[in-house]
Amino acid sequence: MSGAETFRAAAAYDRAVGRYGASLAAELIAFARIEPGIRALDVGCGTGALTASLADLLGAENVAGAEPSEPFAEACRARVPGVEVVVAGAEELPFAGGAFDAALSQLVLNFMRDAEAGVREMTRVTRPGGVVASCVWDYAGEMTLLRAFWDAARDVEPERAAAADEGVVMRWCTEDELRGLWEAAGLVGVRTASLTARATYESFEDLWAPFPSGIAPSGAFAASLGEEGRAALRDAFRRRLGVGDEPFELTARAWAARGDVP
Secondary structure (H helix, E strand, O other), X not given: OOOHHHOOOHHHHHHOHHHHHHHHHHHHHHHHOOOOOOOEEEEOOOOOHHHHHHHHHHOHHHEEEEEOOHHHHHHHHHHOOOXXXXXXXXXXXXXXXXXXXXXXXXXXXXXOOOHHHHHHHHHHOEEEEEEEEEEEEOOXXXXXXXXXXXXXXXXXXXXXXXXXXXXXXXXXXXXXXXHXXXXXXXXXXXXXXXXXXXXXXXXXXXXXXXXXXXXXHHHHHHHHOOHHHHHHHHHHHHHHHOOOOOOEEEEEEEEEEEEEOO
């Protein structure tokens, strides 16, 4: 099962990586220099974290979303009333050329079937002088939650975890890769940066709860283990994070790229 296919349940996703969505969206919007008075598209909008932040800034009537999963598209529509959300993949966006002043995506590039085509489409639907910007997790480094998870998984199932580790298998998750992708799409004035998002948890159990349901590649790995293996993973994960039964906060780094349409 591919990583994208494991994102089946919107509510469970929001309890897992989705907790970082609003915090990361604020960082991406600032990095992309999105300001009131423009029209923006959220590509791969998911459950609507970035869409909601854009709507708060620009007005729902000036924001659209595209999402290939119907359940996630429905969740976004419910979360952000008034925003047009179409069911479509990034590689074939059903919008006219130059329809938007900005096209953004959050935590989507590495799950696109064809990221090069996706960025070209984002560029096509953005007017000349407009901005195209995206961010992806720093899986190999300072995305604390997922880095600790995969390190714990390697403690429990070294070979299987090494083959599934998102820090190893995911493309488009470094500054150099993003820069190359943006330049290949013909974007100019390309810049990259690191963004920091935050999420709070009531306890380790609050953090762990979504993983056995199979959400995201990390959850799919957890769900694939037997009861004994999951218990061992849970304990190793808790040790890696060094957290207990009290509330705590984690930070997560994402890499971002932005460029202007010539």
